[in-house]
Amino acid sequence: MGITGLYELPEDEKEAYWLAWFCVDPEFRGKKLGSTLIDLMIKKAKEGKTYLRLYTSSGPIEKTARALYEKRGFVTTKVEKGIDNGYDKIYMELKLK
Template identity: 40%
Template sequence: MIQNKTIEIIPMEARDIANAVGLISQAMNQDEGKWASETMHFHFKCAEQELDDGHDYYLWWEHDEVKGIVGLHQYAWGPPENVWLAWFAVSPAEQGKGYGRALLDEVEKKARQRGFRKFFVETYAHPDFDKAIRFYQKYGFTEHGRIANYLPDGSQMIVLGKSLSSGRRLE
């Protein structure tokens, strides 16, 4: 576990898509890598046209290698105080060392700076995501809802959330 160490996250650029997708595929699974590729290509195509798709992605680089990705996503049709965690992954070799927590700390700072008060995560009731769910719960996220039969295999979507307002619990 890292102690009192900060991680510098820098905004992702279009040229970083392959590295980010590779990390997501390793840390999660190939299907998630495919979805990451599609959403990231869409994000940067929007940016080329000066359109805001509501996503911001940040990378943690170490020794010229992407070790982590984290992002924010605000739905244009959602309440302005709400933000969602966008792609989030840590290199399998770095997991369990506190880097995931450091990445979330950094993206939470960015969310607070932008005035967001509620932070949500979409995850799934599937064995590939059990470790992630435990991580989010340890980090203070609580369950706020489920959508049955969301994934092609019938797995449920789970929505977790937490307050970004100091000392407040998200109800």
């Protein structure tokens, strides 16, 4: 169906969780599963952090995910051009508090 998770990085572990492995099986897309997963991760991150961060790609396969992140209030904080198989690596964050 879908998978996601949170992790911490040593350099910002006191203030942020990072969203990882965000994926919904094609058979279950369009059924609000992605929205449910991201909302659960936001709720969990609010329990102890100030930010929820992630990185994604400018590639076409990530277009729907980027739209979901933006709809939830994530903003782009950094872009590394051409890093991810020729696509841009896009860093985003959501301020939780």
